[in-house]
Amino acid sequence: xxxxxFKKRVRYGETDKMGYLYYGQYPLLYEIxxxxxxxxxxxxxxxxxxxxxxxMPVVEVEARYLKPAKYDDELIIRSxxxxxxxRMVQFKHEIYNHEMSLLHKASVKLFFIDMETxxxxxxxxxxxxxxRPWF
Amino acid sequence: xxxxxFKKRVRYGETDKMGYLYYGQYPLLYEIxxxxxxxxxxxxxxxxxxxxxxxMPVVEVEARYLKPAKYDDELIIRSxxxxxxxRMVQFKHEIYNHEMSLLHKASVKLFFIDMETxxxxxxxxxxxxxxRPWF
Amino acid sequence: xxxxxFKKRVRYGETDKMGYLYYGQYPLLYEIxxxxxxxxxxxxxxxxxxxxxxxMPVVEVEARYLKPAKYDDELIIRSxxxxxxxRMVQFKHEIYNHEMSLLHKASVKLFFIDMETxxxxxxxxxxxxxxRPWF
Amino acid sequence: xxxxxFKKRVRYGETDKMGYLYYGQYPLLYEIxxxxxxxxxxxxxxxxxxxxxxxMPVVEVEARYLKPAKYDDELIIRSxxxxxxxRMVQFKHEIYNHEMSLLHKASVKLFFIDMETxxxxxxxxxxxxxxRPWF
Numbered sequence: 001x002x003x004x005x006f007k008k009r010v011r012y013g014e015t016d017k018m019g020y021l022y023y024g025q026y027p028l029l030y031e032i033x034x035x036x037x038x039x040x041x042x043x044x045x046x047x048x049x050x051x052x053x054x055x056m057p058v059v060e061v062e063a064r065y066l067k068p069a070k071y072d073d074e075l076i077i078r079s080x081x082x083x084x085x086x087r088m089v090q091f092k093h094e095i096y097n098h099e100m101s102l103l104h105k106a107s108v109k110l111f112f113i114d115m116e117t118x119x120x121x122x123x124x125x126x127x128x129x130x131x132r133p134w135f
Numbered sequence: 136x137x138x139x140x141f142k143k144r145v146r147y148g149e150t151d152k153m154g155y156l157y158y159g160q161y162p163l164l165y166e167i168x169x170x171x172x173x174x175x176x177x178x179x180x181x182x183x184x185x186x187x188x189x190x191m192p193v194v195e196v197e198a199r200y201l202k203p204a205k206y207d208d209e210l211i212i213r214s215x216x217x218x219x220x221x222r223m224v225q226f227k228h229e230i231y232n233h234e235m236s237l238l239h240k241a242s243v244k245l246f247f248i249d250m251e252t253x254x255x256x257x258x259x260x261x262x263x264x265x266x267r268p269w270f
Numbered sequence: 271x272x273x274x275x276f277k278k279r280v281r282y283g284e285t286d287k288m289g290y291l292y293y294g295q296y297p298l299l300y301e302i303x304x305x306x307x308x309x310x311x312x313x314x315x316x317x318x319x320x321x322x323x324x325x326m327p328v329v330e331v332e333a334r335y336l337k338p339a340k341y342d343d344e345l346i347i348r349s350x351x352x353x354x355x356x357r358m359v360q361f362k363h364e365i366y367n368h369e370m371s372l373l374h375k376a377s378v379k380l381f382f383i384d385m386e387t388x389x390x391x392x393x394x395x396x397x398x399x400x401x402r403p404w405f
Numbered sequence: 406x407x408x409x410x411f412k413k414r415v416r417y418g419e420t421d422k423m424g425y426l427y428y429g430q431y432p433l434l435y436e437i438x439x440x441x442x443x444x445x446x447x448x449x450x451x452x453x454x455x456x457x458x459x460x461m462p463v464v465e466v467e468a469r470y471l472k473p474a475k476y477d478d479e480l481i482i483r484s485x486x487x488x489x490x491x492r493m494v495q496f497k498h499e500i501y502n503h504e505m506s507l508l509h510k511a512s513v514k515l516f517f518i519d520m521e522t523x524x525x526x527x528x529x530x531x532x533x534x535x536x537r538p539w540f
Binding site for chain 4: 147148150151152153154157158159206
C-alpha cells in the first residue's frame with residue numbers, strides 16, 4: 001500500500017459565502033494528491049500525457065464531507081493507493097486540517113486512455129514498476 | 136417526484152488541458168441544478184440563508200463520469216428529488232449534452248443547519264409546503 | 271460600435287468568505303461576454319478554433335471594481351466593441367446588477383494566433399464581415 | 406521596498422482547452438502572492454479580518470499576459486510592495502516559470518474596509534510597523 005501526504009493551504013478564492021472551502025474545490029485537492037503521489041514515486045502526470053500518450057480521466061468519485069475546511073488552514077491531503085493499478089487506478093483521499101482532524105474522505109477511480117485511439121489501455125509498465133515496491 | 140431541467144453552457148475557463156469540462160466543475164453544476172429547482176418551486180437558497188437562517192452544507196457526493204462534456208456545449212442539468220426533504224435532502228442529477236446523450240450522473244446529500252446554533256435542523260416548513268404537490 | 275448584454279447569475283461557488291463574487295471570477299464574466307457577443311453576430315469562438323485554426327489569447331486586462339456583486343444576483347455583462355478587430359481585438363465590459371447599478375468596468379485586449387504556426391495573424395475575414403454592419 | 410517570492414504549481418484544473426493556465430486564474434496567484442508576503446512579515450490576512458475587523462477588497466487590477474504558463478510548471482509569484490500601505494495598498498506581481506522567464510505582470514490596488522461600518526479605514530498600525538523595516 002502506498003500512502004503519501006501533501007500540504008495545500010485554503011485560499012480566499014476557494015472559500016464561499018459560508019466562510020469555508022467550497023465543496024466543489026475538493027476534486028482539485030484529489031488531483032493535487034494524485035499528481036504529487038505520482039511525482040513522489042518518480043513519475044509525473046505530465047510525462048504520462050506527453051511521453052506515454054496516455055490520459056487519465058476520472059470515472060467515479062465518492063465523497064463524504066465530515067467537517068468544514070477553513071480559510072488559510074494548511075490542509076493535509078493524504079492519498080492512498082491500495083492496489084497496483086492495472087486497467088484502472090483507485091485513489092483514496094483523506095483531508096485533514098493542521099490539527100489532524102479528519103475533514104473529508106473520498107474515493108476516486110480513473111481509467112487509462114490511449115490519447116491516439118481514445119480507447120482504454122493499461123497503466124504504463126514504467127509506472128507499475130516504480131509503484132511495485134509498495135505492494 | 137420533482138424533476139427540473141436547467142441549461143448551462145460549458146465555458147472556456149471550465150475546460151482543462153484534455154479539452155473537456157474539468158471533472159471538478161461538476162459540483163458547480165449540481166449547485167446550479169438544486170438552486171434553480173428551488174427557484175422553480177418558488178423558493179430561493181438566498182432566502183433560506185437570509186430569512187430562515189438555515190444553510191445547506193453538502194455531506195455526500197457520489198458521481199459517475201460517463202462521457203466528456205465539450206467546450207461551448209449547452210448542457211442540460213436534470214435535478215431529481217425523489218422524496219420530500221425532512222432532516223436532510225437528496226438530489227439526483229443527470230447531465231446531458233444538447234443531443235440528450237447522458238454524460239454524467241450524481242447523487243448529492245445535504246443537511247439543514249441552523250446558522251445560529253450550528254446544529255442540524257429540519258427543512259423549513261415553507262419549503263416543504265411548496266414541494267408537497269410533487270410528492 | 272457593437273454593444274451586447276448577456277445575463278449571468280452569481281453562484282455560491284463563485285462567492286468568497288467576504289460574501290461577494292470573488293474578484294478572480296470577473297475574467298470568466300468577460301469570457302462569457304465576448305463569447306456571447308460573437309454568437310450574437312453569427313460566429314462562435316469554437317468555430318474560430320476548430321474551423322479557422324485561430325485562437326485568441328488575452329494579452330491585457332484593466333479592471334476597476336466599483337461595488338461588490340452579491341450571491342444569486344443576475345448580473346448583466348455588457349460587452350462593447352468600439353473598433354472593428356484587425357490585428358487585435360479590444361472588448362470593454364461593464365457589469366451591472368439587476369438594478370442596473372454599475373459594479374465593475376474592464377478593458378480586455380486579445381491577439382489572434384494561428385494555431386499551426388503559433389504566430390500572430392489577423393481577425394478572420396468572415397468574422398470581420400459579420401461585424402462590419404456595426405461600424 | 407519589499408519583495409517576496411512564493412512558488413505555486415499549475416494544476417490540471419487550472420489549465421484550459423488551449424493547454425495553458427487559464428487567464429482567469431491569475432488573480433488567484435496575486436492573492437497567494439499578497440497573502441504569503443503578509444505571512445512573511447509576520448502578519449496574516451486571516452488575522453486582519455478576525456482580529457482587526459478589516460477586509461481588503463481589490464479595487465483595481467492591471468495585467469499584462471506575456472507568455473503562457475504550462476501545466477505542472479512551478480511558477481514563481483514575485484510580489485513587490487513599493488510603498489508602505491496607508492489608505493490603500495498596491496502590490497506589483499511578476500510571474501515567472503521555473504526557468505525564470507517572465508510570463509506575466511500585474512498591479513493590484515486594494516482598500517482597507519472596516520468590517521463593522523463598511524467604510525474605508527487605514528492599514529492597521531501593527532501591519533505598518535511590521536512592514537516599516539523594508540521602507
